[in-house]
Amino acid sequence: MVAYPRCQGAVSITLSATFDSRSQTSNLVNAHISRMGMPAMDLGVLKDMPGIRDKASSKLACREEQYCDILVSSYKIMVRALCCLVKASSSMRCFSKVSPNDSVAQFSEQQDDLNDSGDSGGAPVFKWFSILEFESFAQELVEMFVSDLKLKRLLVLELLSVTFKEGVEHQTVLDWGDELYDGESNELQSIGLQSGGTCPLPENWCTDISGSRRPGNPPSYEVLQVYLTAWLANVNINNSRIGEIFELVEEEMKIKFS
Numbered sequence: 327m328v329a330y331p332r333c334q335g336a337v338s339i340t341l342s343a344t345f346d347s348r349s350q351t352s353n354l355v356n357a358h359i360s361r362m363g364m365p366a367m368d369l370g371v372l373k374d375m376p377g378i379r380d381k382a383s384s385k386l387a388c389r390e391e392q393y394c395d396i397l398v399s400s401y402k403i404m405v406r407a408l409c410c411l412v413k414a415s416s417s418m419r420c421f422s423k424v425s426p427n428d429s430v431a432q433f434s435e436q437q438d439d440l441n442d443s444g445d446s447g448g449a450p451v452f453k454w455f456s457i458l459e460f461e462s463f464a465q466e467l468v469e470m471f472v473s474d475l476k477l478k479r480l481l482v483l484e485l486l487s488v489t490f491k492e493g494v495e496h497q498t499v500l501d502w503g504d505e506l507y508d509g510e511s512n513e514l515q516s517i518g519l520q521s522g523g524t525c526p527l528p529e530n531w532c533t534d535i536s537g538s539r540r541p542g543n544p545p546s547y548e549v550l551q552v553y554l555t556a557w558l559a560n561v562n563i564n565n566s567r568i569g570e571i572f573e574l575v576e577e578e579m580k581i582k583f584s
Contacts, residue, residue, distance in 0.1 A: 329414045329415065329418045329464070330414075330464070332413075333415060336411035336414060337407075337471070339407040340407040343401075344563075346400055351393075351554060351558070352558070357390050360386055361390070364386070367379075394486055397485065398482065398506055405510065408468075408472065408517065409513055418457055418461050463571045463574070467568065473562040474563050480502075481553050483502065484545065484553060
């Protein structure tokens with residue numbers, strides 16, 4: 327049952343990347359809000375300095391781009407960790423290896439006998455839990471992190487759509503089908519999460535997610551604060567349930583994963 331330490335490792339990497347991205351997301355939103363308010367901001371004794379508002383706006387725009395790059399890097403780590411989690415969750419079955427000339431029983435992750443389901447007939451693997459129960463725990467983790475990734479992807483799309491390039495507002499609205507980094511589509515496809523038109527949106531989200539993100543209609547201060555809160559709160563991650571699952575599995579296997 328080597329798959330569970332890999333599951334735990336993938337979960338740890340995802341949670342670490344999520345934690346590390348909190349400051350970048352906060353900095354990005356704060357820089358954007360400051361730049362949005364720059365024209366009306368009270369600069370005190372600096373108000374008469376030539377070009378001060380343009381220079382400050384340009385600096386803030388550069389910071390936004392930097393924070394966006396870091397945010398995408400953190401998102402990429404989350405995608406790759408989820409790929410590892412999905413692959414580990416689907417590699418728990420153990421199949422009898424067909425070897426007629428060998429008197430010693432051998433096992434493999436590959437199914438040689440179509441009649442062998444790889445679940446040991448539902449028998450407990452260690453003490454109580456069958457392979458199906460181990461798979462159920464792992465699938466619960468997968469569903470949790472898939473849901474979280476979809477939400478974070480939507481937030482990254484929105485935040486990237488309000489950045490500036492070279493000090494000029496471009497307001498390029500990214501669609502759900504756009505790649506956030508080179509190779510993202512292939513990585514999502516490898517775990518059954520298609521990028522592009524067939525990639526399922528977060529549950530209960532409408533298909534026209536870009537309606538409020540048209541050029542010239544940037545999100546308000548209040549909306550940006552909602553995005554930031556949603557990111558910081560990890561609303562789709564149940565840390566207590568994650569801990570409970572790994573505690574149950576560690577107790578069953580009589581080992582510690584970390």
